[in-house]
Amino acid sequence: MERWDRTGRSAAYGAALALSPYLLIKVSWVIGSLVGVLPIGKGFGLAEWVVLNTVTVGMAAIGIALALALVRPWGMRIPGALVAFCSWVGSGFLVSVLPVVLVGALLAVGGDSQASQASQGGGDDPAMPAWEGVLVEFSFVGMGLGLALAVPAYLRRRWPDAFAGRVGDGPRTVPPWAAVVGAAVGLVWLYWAAGGTLGIAHPAVRNTDGYVLAAGYGFWALAGSAAVWTLTRARPARLPRWVPLVFGWVGSGSLFAWSAWKLPLMLYVALAEPPDVTPPENLTVAVVLHLCAVAAGATMLRTLVRTRTRTGTRTHTHTHSHTRVAGR
Template sequence: MERWDRIGRAAAYGAAAALVPYLVIKVSWVVGSLLGLLPVGRGFSLGGWLVLNTLTIGMAAAGITLGLALVRPWGMRIPGPLVGFLAWVGSGFLVSILPFVVVSTLINSEAGSSAGSGNSGADAAIPAWEAALLQCSFAGTGIALAVALPAYLWRRWPHALRRPERTDPHGSSGPVWPVVTGAVTGLAWLYWAAGGSLGIAHRDERPAGWHVLVGVSACWALVASGAVLALVRRRSTRLPYPLLLASAWLGSGSMFAWSGWRLPATVYVALANPSDISYPENVAVAVTLHITAVLTGVGIMRTLLRGEPGRASVTDSTRQPAERVGRLP
């Protein structure tokens, strides 16, 4: 385990370092737009452009802080629920954006110059090298966190990653409604990603990137539903317990983070009705699915945090490794 811990610590530093170029670029966009030296992204007003990029600057700063918290001694003293929530939301964003970036890059490279006519918002204002650097920052952070986070969890809450004892092999250890709502939401998104038109208001406004992102979200919703179903049922399964735990964690985080992000944006577009922005989905259907996804993500996380009889929960075990903090480098 010492070798795995060293790898996890190096990955945590790598996650923080990977976000630095993203942070620098976003700060330069804000400063350059205020001074009139850089153009505003296509489809944005100056105020909207500044608000969006200021928000992403805060997210990047939080990501850098999270990466350092996973390796520095003071990270072991941060309240467990805060670290867990930030890691849950951050990993939820990244596991969806990484496949989206990879697939979108392949689609755009195959489409050639015609891909530049898509409505990706700010792409006309971004040089190719900046776009590549932003994608590398996302990819590097996601890969590094995928290694650093399990190492941190094992270091701080080793008991939470072990399969609990099953006293009743035919019973259930949690509610099943997140399984149902997650599966329904995932199937609806998968139907849209495959080209289904039921619930779509603007059929001609579905670029390839939209299909990819909706499809990735659908896959994570279905993965989370299947994983939590295996966890709440007391019947044995051949899948490793850490794999089920990670799948439920990442899938629920993806649903909560992305639908929590898109829900206010969808409501804003529906109420403000801007002339240069429109979503292909029917607003009522999209809002219903996003609300369901957010509630499902919270429900799955509550299921994961339920304390088993005779087993310390994640939040309760926060105090267990306190004596180890002084020995951390």
């Protein structure tokens, strides 16, 4: 077994193990709130709190199952589209949250307990003991780093030709509208990360986490858009295909995953108007922005898959023709 494959398999087991504390904590929150022994998050009723955390329990369970699917033999028998989609969404979530976890840890070391608590709780969790916050951060970091190593190893085993060749090997096509929309969304997020207030209804409630998240969203939105543009334009021709594919994969996943998560929350706040929840963004602007991000991310993924399929078919045909000539 190659060293890269061994590393990927170890990382997959590590990712599943790392996410287990988060799953157990979320299950305890659901059960504890139902029986009345744990507090409910600020701005939520019992039903909303249970539904929100039940969703995160399901997400954590899917994440653990995904990590195991990347290493166990039965993972190769699962439909490839399902494994790829779950990996895409999971990667999109984690690449944006990891910088927040890192900043929260640095602020905690520096003594900024309020910012550290915000990064641990995400702004909507009940007051948690410090050890729970540490476990939540460990789960995110461990899962993120584990997937970063396990997913490429799995893809290499299942689709060995997926990242082969150069950008110029593929056909040159018209860049999709999603690349433009994704770049526009990324610029808005970077503008907010830099302190811009246009589209911000409540500047006073902005915090360090919000700035870091916006910067991460913006970077990956621009990176994914640029990668899709590069692949569809087939320029520069000598660039290895795996470079734009990786950035396109992660960037489109970040666009889709986080906005698909934030969009229903923004709609809930707009319709229910809970008194204790005040997002910084103008709700109409936020809803439109997240809708654009979801549509752009999904379309960019479709473009990446179609580009790979066309290139793979072309490479297979080229190799087959050479084989026939050599056999004459």
